[in-house]
Amino acid sequence: MEPAAPLPGAGASGKISAGFVLDSSVNLKHVKRGYHCLVSNAMYFLVLPLLAAAAARFSALTADDLRLLWNQLQYNLISVVLFSAVVVFLLTIYFMKSPRPVYLLDYACYKPGELQKCSREGYLERAKLTGAFTAESLAFQERVIERSGLGQQTYLPESIARIPANPCMAEARKEAEAVMFGAIDELLGKTEVKPKDIGILIVNCSLFNPTPSLSSMIVNHYKLRGNILSYNLGGMGCSAGLISVDLAKHLLQAKPNSYCLIVSTENITLNWYLGNTRSMLLSNCLFRVGGAAILLSNRRSDRRLAKYQLLHTVRTHKGADDNSYRCVFQEEDPAGRVGVSLSKDLTSIAGEALKTNITTLGPLILPISEQLLFFASLLARSLLRLKTLRPYIPDFKLAFDHLCAHAGGRGVLDELQKNLRLTERHMEPSRMTLHRFGNTSSSSLWYELAYTEAKGRMMKGDRTWQIAFGAGFKCNSAVWRALRTVEPSQEKNPWIDEIESFPVRA
Template identity: 55%
Template sequence: MAVYNKRKLYVKYISSYLMSHGYVFIIPILFSAAIQYPNMQKTATTTRLLYGHLHDINSSTIFCMLATIVAALYHILINLPTKIFLVDFACYNPDASFGYSREAVSRTVESVLSPENTTFFKKVVERSGMGDKTFLYGFDDFPPKSAFECARGEAETVIFGAVDDLLAKTGVAPAEIGVVIVNISTFNPVPSLSAMIVNRYKLREDVLSYNLGGMGCSAGIIAVDLAKRLLLQGRRRTYALIMSLESVTSNYYIGEDRSKLVANCLFRMGGAAILLSNKSTDRGRSKYELLHTLRTHRGADDRAYRCVYQEEDSNGKLGITLSKDLMSIAGEALKANITSLGPLVLPFSEKFLFLATLVARKVFNMKVVSPYVPNFKLAFEHFCVHAGGKAVLDAMEEKLRLTKWDMEPSRMTLSRFGNTSSSSVWYQLAYSEAKGRIKRGDRVWMIGFGSGFKCNSGVWRALSGVDPAQVTNAWAAVIEQFPVEIRT
C-alpha cells in the first residue's frame, strides 16, 4: 500500500510539474512559427505551417511535447469533480404478521399502563395521523421478556430484508462495496450493526464501516453526508451502502411519565437501505444525483439540546422525553437550515427578496417587515418531510407554504408506517416513485429533524423518469389504495 501511494504521489507531482512548465516546450515552437509566418505564401494553411515545422523538430522535442500533452490530460482527468449517484434504494416492507390495529395496540398497553395513561395513549395515537394498522416487531410479547434479544431480532429482520432487496435490484456484488454506514439511535449492540452487515454479506477486509448512534431521526441524511465525504475524498471508485433504521423494541417505555409515553405512540418498525456510487460509469443506471447535503446543529443551545432527551424516570425506567418546546425548536432549526440552503437552490428573484427583508430586519431594525419565506416550490418538485407526526407535518406545510399534493407522500407514509425515524424520507420517495410522480430532471428535497437538536437537508436530482409499472418497492402492491383520508 505504501509503494502504491508513493507511486501515485510521484505521478501526480510529475504531471503537476509538466503542467506548470510545459511552456518550455510549447513556446519555442509557437515563437518559431510566428517568425516564419510572414514568409509563407498566403495560401499556406495552418496545417501546412505546422507540418513543415514538425519536420525540423528532433525526436526528443516531439517526445517532450507528447509527454506534456499526456500529462496535461491526466492532470485534467484526475481533477475532474466527482459526482455522487444514488444507484437505488430499498425500503423494508414489513410482513403482514407484524401489522397491528389501533384497537389491538390499545388492548396490549392497557395491561401495563394505568387507566389514565391508557386514555392518554389512545388519544395521542388517534391524533397522530397514523392509520388504523401499523407495524410493530415482537408486540405479541409486550413488554418483551428480553428487550435486547427482541431488539436484535428486529434489527436483523429489517436490515437483512432491506439490504437483500437492494442488492437484488442493483445487481451489485457485496465485494464491490467499499463503505458501510448504519445509523440507529437507541440500539447499539457489540459487535455493531455495521459489523453485522459485514458478517452477513461477507464484505471485504478493507471496507470502511461506521455505526452512527444517538443521532435521532435526521441521522439518515447525516449518513448520506458522511458517505458523500468519504466517496469524494477517496480516489477509489466504489459503492457506499447506507442502512437507516430505528429499533422500536429497544425503546419501549413502561412507566407513568407522559412525556416519555409519546414515543411509544408514534414510532413504528421500518428501515431503508441506500446504495451510493462515485463511479461515473454508474450515471446511466442510477436514479438520482446528489446535489447538496446541509446540516444545521443547534446543540449549543441547552433548550434545544434537551428537547429530545433519553433519561430514566423517577422510578428508574428508561425512556425518551419529548419536550413541549419541540415544535418551536424544530421551527428555529428549520429557519437556520433554509437560510443556508436557500442561496444554493433558489432562483435569483427569491434570493433577492429574502436578502432584502433580512437586511431590513437585521441591519435597519425594521421589525414591521415580516420575515420573507422563500417559495421553495420554485427550487423543488418534490418534498420528503420527516414524518414525525401530524403536528410536525401541519407545521411544515404552513411554514413552507406547501400544498396538499406536496405533503401527500409524507402524510401517507405516516398513515401506513407511522414514524419510522430516519428512514421515513425514503418511504416518501418510494411513494412518489410508485405514484409515477418522478420525472427526469425533478429535484427532491429531503428534510430531517432529530435529537441534538438538528435539522438536515438532502437535495437530489432525478437522472431519469421512474415508470410506476416497473416499481417493485414497499408501496407497489398497495399504491392504488392511496391516498387515504387522514383521521383527525
C-alpha cells in the same frame, strides 16, 4: 343626502367583494410568474441578441474577408496552439480537482409481514395487557394516537406484537436482523451488486447499539471484505439517515470507484417505555418498525444505471443551546425506567433549526429571482429601517419538485407546511407515510420517496428535497436530481401493491 355608490366589485354594504380580491390576487400571481420567467431567462435575453448580431456580422463577410482571416491565423499558429494547450490543461485540472459525482443506484424499504400489523385499538389492547400503565396513562396514549396521524396498518416488532410481549436483547437482535437483512436482500437483488464489491458500510440506529455493532452484524452475515470502511452511528436521532448520506458523500469523494451501502433503521423492542411519565409515552404512540438500505456509487460509468444524483447536503446542529440539546432526551423516569422524553418545545425548536438550515440551503437551490426578492427585503429592513416590513419568505416550491420531510408526527408536518407555504401535494408523501407506516425514524424519508415513485410522479430532471429533524438538536437536508423517469410498473417498493388506495383522509 344620498349614500355614495359602492365601489365596483362591492356589495350593498360597500365592502369589496371576494371576487375583486380574487382578481387582484390572480393578477399579482401572473405578475410574479412573469417576473420569475424574466429573471430566470435573463441570460438568454442578453446573449441571444449578441449572438444574432455576431451571426449577421459573420454572414456579411465576403470570401476575401474569410481568406484574410485564415491567413492571419496561419501567421499566428504558435499563439493559437499555445492558447489551445493552456485551455486543455486548465480543463484537465478542473475535471481532476472537481468533486466526484455521487449517484444513488437504488434503495429498498423493509415491509414487515401481516402478523406484525397493529391497529390503533390493537396497540392500546397490548399496552393494557402489560399491566405497566395506569388508567390515566392509557387514556393519554389513546388521545395521542387518535391525533397522531397514524393509520390502522402500522407495524410493531414481533416481540411486542405477540401476547404476552417479550422485550429482551435476543428479540431486539431478531428485529434488527429482520429489518436490515430484509432491506439489503431486496436492494442487492435490484442492483445485482455483489457484497464483495461494497467498499464502504454506514449503519445508523439511534437507540439500539449492541456489541458487536450492527455494522459488524451485516459484515458477518454478508461476508463483506476485510478492508471495508465500516461506520456505526448511534444516538443521532431521526435525522441520522441524512448524516449517513453526507458522510458517504465525503468518503466516496476520497475513495475512487467505490460502492457505499447505507442502512437506516431504528429498534423498538428494547425502547418500548413501560412507565407513566407523559413526555416519555409519546414515543410509544408514534414509533413503528421500518428500515431502508441505500446503495451509492462514485463510478462515472454508473450514471446510466443510477436513479438519482446527489446535488447538495446541508447539516445544522443546535446542540450548543441547552434547550435544543435536551428537547429529545433519553433518561430514567422517577421509577427508574428508561425512556425518551420529548419536550413540549420540540415544535418551536425544530422551527428554529429549520430556519438555520434553509438559510444555508436557499442560495444553493433557489432560483436567482427568489434570491433577489429576499435580498431586497433584507436591505429594506436593515438599511432603510423599515421594521414594519415582514421578512420575505422565499418560495421553496420553485426550488424542488418533490418533498420528503421526516414523518415524525402530524404537528411537525403541519408547522413545516405552514412556515414554507407548501401545498398538500408536497406534503402528501410524508402524511401518507406517517399514516401507513408510522414514524420509522431515519428511514421514513425513503418510504416517502418510494411513495412518490409508486405514484408515477418522478420524472427525469426532477429535484427532490429530503429534510429530517433529530435529537441533538439537528436539522439536515439533502437534494437529489432524478437521472431518469421512474416507471412504477418496473418498481418493487412497499407501496406498489396498494398505492391506488392512497391518498386517504387522515
